[in-house]
Amino acid sequence: MSGVMAPTRGQILSLYKQFIKNANQFNNYNFREYFLSRTRSTFRKNIKQEDPKVLMNLFREAKSELGVLKRQSVISQMYTFDRLVVEPLQGRKH
Template sequence: MAASSRTQVLSLYRLMLKESKNFTAYNYRTYAIRRVRDAFRENKHLEDPKTIQAQLIKARENLVIIQRQ
């Protein structure tokens, strides 16, 4: 993974965790945090740039959903 991709992924991960912690309901908050961590761990070993970009787009869409909640 290129350095810029790594930086993008890490900043997106941190932002998603930060936004997930804003849920007021405990169950929603813990579910969102667990889901973000699991999804990033699951895709940790991706090497194909196209696949990485597709997952980044999907994560950004999920971030928008989290922010709307």
């Protein structure tokens, strides 16, 4: 056994939820949708990965990227943007 401990399913799921939460905090629709889409596609792409070393490296990279995303979402909240036509109206169901 190699001694490399792969992250648990719970740890990966928690990390995914943190990415989604922070991406949703962007005030700008385009940034918010970009990071949501990127998060989903990245996690889907690696869902079948089983190599513990690769999983650990992916997990470390993702945690580092999450730190960047958190900082950028905080900065985004300091600015206001006009709502785009494509943004759904809050409080109205379609």
